[in-house]
Amino acid sequence: MARLFIGVGRHAGVRPADLVGAIAGEAGVEGRRIGAIEIGDNYSLVEVPEPLADQIVAALRQATLRGKKVQVRRDRA
Numbered sequence: 281m282a283r284l285f286i287g288v289g290r291h292a293g294v295r296p297a298d299l300v301g302a303i304a305g306e307a308g309v310e311g312r313r314i315g316a317i318e319i320g321d322n323y324s325l326v327e328v329p330e331p332l333a334d335q336i337v338a339a340l341r342q343a344t345l346r347g348k349k350v351q352v353r354r355d356r357a
Contacts, residue, residue, distance in 0.1 A: 287351030
């Protein structure tokens with residue numbers, strides 16, 4: 281699994297379902313393939329299958345979450 285940093289969190293009203301929906305809808309990844317989701321105040325971390333990570337990052341960079349363009353990248357941890 282790869283971990284993705286998404287620059288939106290609890291303060292923006294993001295819920296796990298929003299992140300799963302965005303990944304499934306924009307990148308075409310089944311929701312059950314998405315791993316752990318951690319939502320902080322200003323960011324979220326989502327585990328996704330390693331082979332699909334770059335495809336998901338590219339798709340989410342073109343999309344909006346809760347009506348906002350968000351920063352998406354692989355987590356640097």
